[in-house]
Amino acid sequence: MNGIMKRSGVQISFSSSKGSAQLSPVNRGLGSLFFLAFFLMGSLFEVFTIREFVVILRTYSWQQTPCRILSSEVVSNEGDYRFAVRYEYAVGSDTFVGEKFKRNFHDGDYDKQSGRVQQYPVGSPAVCFVNPANPSEAVLQRDSLLFGLVILFPLLFIGIGGIGIYAMWARIKPKPVETRPISDSSKGRRALIVFLSIFALVGLGMMWPLCVRPIYKVIDARNWIETPCRVLHAEVRSHDSDDGTTYSVDILYEYTADGKVWRSNRYDFLGSSSSGRSGKQAVVDQYRAMPRPVCFVNPANPAEAVLVRKPTAKLLICLFPWVFFLIGAGGIVGVLRSARRSKAAAWLPPVSDSGHAGVAGNMYWLNPSPENDFADDWVALPAAGRRIGKFFGWLFFAVFWNGITSVFVTIAVQSCRHGHPEWFMTVFLVPFVLIGLALILAACHQLLSLFNPYLIARIRPGRIPLGSSADLNWTFKGLPGRIGELKVVLTATEPIRSTSDDGDRKRQMSPSSKPVFECELACLTDPQQIASGQIRLSIPASAMHSFDSGNCRLTWAVSFRGDIRIWPNLKDDLPIVVVPPNLQELR
Amino acid sequence: MNLLSIQIDGNKTAFRPGETVRGAIRWQYDDRPGQIDLRLIWFTEGPGPDDVGIIDSLATDDPSPADARSFQFRLPAGPYSYNGLSFRVRWALELLAPGRKDCTRLDLVVSPTTQPVEVPFR
Numbered sequence: 193m194n195g196i197m198k199r200s201g202v203q204i205s206f207s208s209s210k211g212s213a214q215l216s217p218v219n220r221g222l223g224s225l226f227f228l229a230f231f232l233m234g235s236l237f238e239v240f241t242i243r244e245f246v247v248i249l250r251t252y253s254w255q256q257t258p259c260r261i262l263s264s265e266v267v268s269n270e271g272d273y274r275f276a277v278r279y280e281y282a283v284g285s286d287t288f289v290g291e292k293f294k295r296n297f298h299d300g301d302y303d304k305q306s307g308r309v310q311q312y313p314v315g316s317p318a319v320c321f322v323n324p325a326n327p328s329e330a331v332l333q334r335d336s337l338l339f340g341l342v343i344l345f346p347l348l349f350i351g352i353g354g355i356g357i358y359a360m361w362a363r364i365k366p367k368p369v370e371t372r373p374i375s376d377s378s379k380g381r382r383a384l385i386v387f388l389s390i391f392a393l394v395g396l397g398m399m400w401p402l403c404v405r406p407i408y409k410v411i412d413a414r415n416w417i418e419t420p421c422r423v424l425h426a427e428v429r430s431h432d433s434d435d436g437t438t439y440s441v442d443i444l445y446e447y448t449a450d451g452k453v454w455r456s457n458r459y460d461f462l463g464s465s466s467s468g469r470s471g472k473q474a475v476v477d478q479y480r481a482m483p484r485p486v487c488f489v490n491p492a493n494p495a496e497a498v499l500v501r502k503p504t505a506k507l508l509i510c511l512f513p514w515v516f517f518l519i520g521a522g523g524i525v526g527v528l529r530s531a532r533r534s535k536a537a538a539w540l541p542p543v544s545d546s547g548h549a550g551v552a553g554n555m556y557w558l559n560p561s562p563e564n565d566f567a568d569d570w571v572a573l574p575a576a577g578r579r580i581g582k583f584f585g586w587l588f589f590a591v592f593w594n595g596i597t598s599v600f601v602t603i604a605v606q607s608c609r610h611g612h613p614e615w616f617m618t619v620f621l622v623p624f625v626l627i628g629l630a631l632i633l634a635a636c637h638q639l640l641s642l643f644n645p646y647l648i649a650r651i652r653p654g655r656i657p658l659g660s661s662a663d664l665n666w667t668f669k670g671l672p673g674r675i676g677e678l679k680v681v682l683t684a685t686e687p688i689r690s691t692s693d694d695g696d697r698k699r700q701m702s703p704s705s706k707p708v709f710e711c712e713l714a715c716l717t718d719p720q721q722i723a724s725g726q727i728r729l730s731i732p733a734s735a736m737h738s739f740d741s742g743n744c745r746l747t748w749a750v751s752f753r754g755d756i757r758i759w760p761n762l763k764d765d766l767p768i769v770v771v772p773p774n775l776q777e778l779r
Numbered sequence: 780m781n782l783l784s785i786q787i788d789g790n791k792t793a794f795r796p797g798e799t800v801r802g803a804i805r806w807q808y809d810d811r812p813g814q815i816d817l818r819l820i821w822f823t824e825g826p827g828p829d830d831v832g833i834i835d836s837l838a839t840d841d842p843s844p845a846d847a848r849s850f851q852f853r854l855p856a857g858p859y860s861y862n863g864l865s866f867r868v869r870w871a872l873e874l875l876a877p878g879r880k881d882c883t884r885l886d887l888v889v890s891p892t893t894q895p896v897e898v899p900f901r
Contacts, residue, residue, distance in 0.1 A: 735900035741830035744866040
């Protein structure tokens, strides 16, 4: 037996090679159909998008050719406004007339089209791009190459569909266990990062049109000049689509700036359409009846004006790209953090080391300092920081949820006030509103619990070996007399989704944190004993030590549960660290 | 014929923390496999992605097509093999020929009682 043998260090990683739970054939079939629809839709969209991008790329090889503008005007097209242009150009001895401004050019706001008329006045020279293979085909402007970013969007659907189908069938024909090394997981991590990057990029891509630009405009418009205007035409425009009919406000108005007369039909900065006709009709009626309407004109570009410059509820749509971005970016950070847990004994949660002064410190796991880990000295157990964190967590969630829900509630309320109730939307919103109220109650409950007596606890030693004992002492600050009864309980929990295991590795998940051990250490009713005390706790020798590998955890804690009259009860769980008895020698 | 195998002295598969795992690995290929890796690992099985800790490893560079090596690893203090409610902790020796995408695994138990820790605790 010879050869070079290299010994490497300790590392930790994760493997995403877990298969799905066992599914019945019906569930597997239905699941596969669901994900197949995702996959096919995404693939189809991807093919169209790539084809379109290739066509756009080709226009970049078209010949730049001088031309002359023959006509240039804004024309109304079934309620929309279109830039109609004609230009003349010559290729060799032949003369052609082009009418195409861009390949992908849509009707839109009046002032946008008006701006193009200013850019290409009649009789002016310009440059067009001519297809050398077919000189009768030309455009005045080429489409932006940023369209290429759209290619990323269908990848989300393809990814969700593909991974879903794989998960449905992965267990049917499992690869032999021996051919899939558990210890080599970098491929899975890379694939996950690529998938999450697509989410983040889609979010970033939507950030400019849906978030940055509208907010910038709203801020910038505060300096726009209030100018009298005249309403030329006002109506509610209908937009039919597969999802039903949506409506938008279309008001064409005329104003004077810099000695010239301008026209615009921009109502606000988002300019989108939505369901609910009555609200838009009210706006239109209001402007029709208004004796002296005003608009706001951009002093830097008088062609640009808007009727409503204030931020409206529609601006909440700017949260939409953030959802994609945060899922993607947060997921990437999570994967990278998981990969960075390359430390010896990374399975053991570190002791919360905030010194020995008895002041509760940071709630989260800190890096262990070897001296303190094994020192036979008091270690503070933090408690209060968690309450504040919980309160802000609930508050943020309640504000976020109710902020989004309120947009739709406003629409529903307005529809009732205008005599055209949106019944379907109203009924649909009921569970969302109830959840919102529950979140507000939870945040209030957590706010009240901030004023509960404040617990300061210490334990000795900081790391408790299995089968041994530790001393725990505590003091309550802030009216501990309000606590009628205090129970001190030693618990061990697996704070992730619990499963039932029937021995055949079939797992059912539920979002609970099931205790694997619970032992009441004390039940106190004497106010003095509640206010401060000391007890000794013992850890069973046959138990499992504390464990935290990132995705799986077993957490030991001392739980203080106090009954308080007409107030949220006190429940502070103070994590403690239980270690194998010979950890120090075998490190 | 391709073959990877792990043999532990005395065919023992249950150990106490701090004990030494000794044995031999063998491989047999028609030509040079490029590299042979032996890893001592623990890993979790739970609802989310599995976590894996590589405690120690031995790498053999450019080995001959068929050969054998002896090995020994000292087990650390933890984690213990564990059968919990929502996850398990397992130990294994994993022998890989990365260039051939071949792998074999031998499950171990590491705990003071040589049995996985079970819930509920007593």
